[in-house]
Amino acid sequence: MASSASLKSSVSSTTAAPPRAWRVDVFRRPEIDDPAGQAAVGALAEIGVRGVRSIRRGRGYLLSPTLDAAQVDLLASQLLVDPVLEHVQVTAPGAWPRRTGAGRQRIVVMRRRGVMDPCALTIEAAIARQNTALRGDRTVRVLTFVAWELESALTRAELDTVAREVFANDVVDEIFVDDDGLHFEFPTAGALRVVQHVPLRDADDARLEQLSHEGQLSLSLDEMRAIQAHYRTLQREPTLAELETLAQTWSEHCKHKTFTGVIDYDGELIDNLLKRTIKAATLELAKPWCVSVFHDNAGVIEFEPGWNVCFKVETHNHPSAIDPYGGAGTGVGGVIRDILGVGLGAKPIANTDAFFVGPPDLPSEQLPKGCMHPRRILRGVVAGVRDYGNRMGIPTVNGGVWFHPRYVGNPLVYAGCVGLMPADCTDKQVLPGDIIVVVGGRTGRDGIHGATFSSLELHDESQSVSSSAVQIGDPITEKRVTDALLRARDARLYRAVTDCGAGGLSSAVGEMGADCGARVELERVPLKYPGLSPAEIWISEAQERMVLATPPEKLAALLAVFHAEGCDATAIGEFTSSGKLELSYAGESLAELDMHFLHEGAPRPLRKATKPRVLDADEGCPPCADASAMTLALLRSPNIASKEWIVRQYDHEVQGMRVLGALCGERDDGPGDAAVLQPLANSRRGIAIGCGANPDYGLRDPYAMACAAIDEALRNVVAVGGDPSRTAILDNFSWGNCKRPEQLGALVEASRGCYAAAVAFQTPFISGKDSLNNEYRTADGVISIPPTLYVSALAIVPDVARTVSMDLKRAGNLLYLVGMTHAELGGSQYFAQLGVDSGRTPRPDLALAPRTLRAVHSAIASGLVRACHDLSEGGLAVAAAEMAFAGELGARLDISTLAFGVFDSARVDRDTLALFSESCTRFLVEVEPQHAAEFERALQGVDLTRVGAVHSEPRLVISSASRALVDVALGDLRAAHQGGFQG
């Protein structure tokens, strides 16, 4: 583990000695431009550092000193250097590199010792395969670095700032400023104590709490007492490994204690909120197409005969706050492993991602101490998702970004993955006698205490104390695991599989063996480097690992499949019928834990909750003096503005299944409602993937927010052609500290909203996750995130050929507004523009909304709809604008005949309301005139207003009677939409 002491001095200033390694520096030839360097000049300017004439980026490698000069030259010329574009400088071990160019300053960035350096691993493996060419069989070690060469005269302090804020992240990187004393060191053996007992039986409460805190166990006093009582009965002390196993298994992250505990809600006892709301809805709906819900690593539904699809969404908030790039990347890697680990494994076919971050234009002086700027966080998480998802060959197809000041210290990162699996691969089974096999990445000290860390609040020292919880992903290892696993699955070489996520082996093996027992010999686990203690091996959350259960007679064949892909696979123990979890290291027993106590022994907490304050003071809707300007301002605002800069960086086409993507229309700049994929080339059946969330609603009315988020996710998938009667949804809660009664009360309300909406819409939850301690503590107090429910929807599309996109298609077609507009501006983007904090929060009318979705779907499925867009942030004006510029067609709307709900007309300006209300379950739909009558019939019984038509003149005109409210040229609308923060 990196200690906080070493972090303080991470920017080295004095040089001890050059590294005992060959050093290979690679730079572009001076006459060739360097886009990365040019981008860096811009990044420096953004943080106020000027006077840098140019920057060049170089790469570098340190190689074992055991190589001879000829071998190093050969490696450089054959492998490390591009012969056309680059030049190289080789420095012998122990020598100082020749410095070129006066007036150049240099910042070198290396990974900290023990932090994943995937490129180094690739080179080591390539060299190992080449060892005949190198005439030797020595194991060559490699480290890589990046060298930034600045043509500048910055002060030492400026260089340090630049290094930390632009080129590197202290948590994972070591920084060398004008210093060539790079390290060539690898983590080494510490003092190895195999068995450590923790004296617990005689400890008083204060000591118990101290033990939990010092060990980063995140166990409550009640839990420590339960453990104490258990070991008193056993008449012995727990071992460290046992205590760690209990802490991992009982962590909020793994156990969802708040959601499944007992809640005293202002005197009303709620026994297991999850079971009584989310799961109750699924149980009551009892949809026959729900194949596997809540008990496996992902929810599974029927796709078509012989095939199932599965979906899982995870949060990876705290790691992403500390290292956005690594946190988001490993978040993606983790949820992909959930899909690989559901049933006997599914093939990942699509990723989703959603980010909730602080405002991009936040002035630096308002940034709380210890926080990264939201821009840096967002760029980092986007890069992390990009580099992991793209390398895995999984298209990232849907998601969103939400901005709110209260995410500034604790951003949220959601990563989702959809999988496709043969129907007969849905079930798994572990039998006593099966061999435990760990596959994929090697185990290191990285990621220790991730599960328990995620259950703590963040604060301004989190970066230093929790760095070991942060990791860098290695997607190619995970790709190897995927390739091998699916081949082994199809050959039926194993009986069960699960991913190594939070808690590492302790959770994976503990879970798989829960009903029988397991024995693990920890010395057999392949390590990245020697010296890990057995307890560290057991709880390390090193990435890209999975655990399989295989019958002994198939072990050899299984290992062969993985080894053929260049992927580690190792038998580390067996499942037993002992009912115990037994660990040993080199013959010495480390742990003997009762499985029943491990999984059932945690005391259920009783938490107090109180009804949250619901903000519904309604001051009506003031008239908008200039609706054209307001429409442009809304289009430009961060929550609505184009996210094209993100979408473009993701491979959304790989695998060739895409029917509808995130960007629609003539210039591919219209924000689509949901993605549609065709998973099987020989079937026209498809899936639609959409999402919904609204933190502004969450702050005002958690119940309404939950209903509205579900409504939004559903109308997104329905808008593109998804069948609402074949739609499953996922809940992902990120909340503040639920030990605060009001926070927990908000969770109760939101969960109840989930239940009501899911039952009304007949859309079962199939999977979910919660992250319940999202706060940032500063000297001035605590910033809690807004209650944030992120809902994902997966719908069956009966025929992908009937998919509808949101861009307007042809002049002369009619435009209809589906749904009722209410005086619901609470939490709206319009009120955010005005700075008004009042109004009723939008919520769907659960009696009418399901019928509306069914009617819209039937019209789409019958081929009556040319374009369809749901109304969400910014309301009708924004939806109409987006459809118009996406289609490069004008539109004229008259809102004077709109269907309104009941409101006090003295305080509400109805035209403004019509333009900007965010009432739920509404769509703007384009219909060809010859289909108008049939369309109106299909929508019978649903609020429907013919509001206008598509025009060839490139303007959006929205009027009320004869008075034009909005009148803007398409070019201006598009420019506004593209004019927000663009990375």
Add this chain to the structure above:
Amino acid sequence: MTRALVLRAAGVNCERETLLALEQAGAKPELLHVQQLIDAPSRLDEFALLVLPGGFSYGDDIAAGRVLGFELRCFLGEALAGFVARGGYVLGVCNGFQVLVDTGLLEGVSARPSERTIALTNNVSGHYECRWVTLRNEPSACAWLDAGSLWPTPVAHGEGRLMFKDAQALERLRQRGQVALRYVTRTGGPAEYPQAPNGSTDAIAGLCDPTGRVLGLMPHPERNVAPWHHPHWTRSAPRPNGEGLEFYRRLVAAAGR
């Protein structure tokens, strides 16, 4: 039936759409891990067409396609040169193109690194980009490509900028008819960013070897095969398939002759 070998390695990830496109184009494709081919290089003789699909071979560590290119050079250099010399066709798409450039196969038969004049490097935009572009088939040694036709294709890469050692190197390639594909505007005009997505010299999207049997290109024709692959399909008249299928049909037909 034309037999096609689709070569995979750790990190190759476009095998699904590549196999589907080849099948639809009338070939009989087989997926093989590079290690299987290293173990039995003579298996190349069974095939008329070798396809290096897209992806991130070995994570694109060091540089895109570098490590797989290094392996092919070290272990299969002679076998590949022999395959081409005997009349075999080779297609490299995206990462496969990057690998092809690294092997030197496009510059005569297996040029050594020090003799190479072609490079693919980071996009001018500085990052990975996925978008649709329009290609024009240029009059080139690839006689099987119908010169002059314009067709849409997606690109998805971070290192697709073609650069050359010097002006003479490019001129030599031109004279030998090795410039096979260019990025153009939708109507065939000279393209700038983003229609030319990566800043390639002369907006070149694909290069072939002097025989026209080895072709590498950054865009992904196999991702424009189904009727709904084109992002504007909901705006257009129904069509039986995407334009990329025609590319594969011509390639498979040429390789099968």
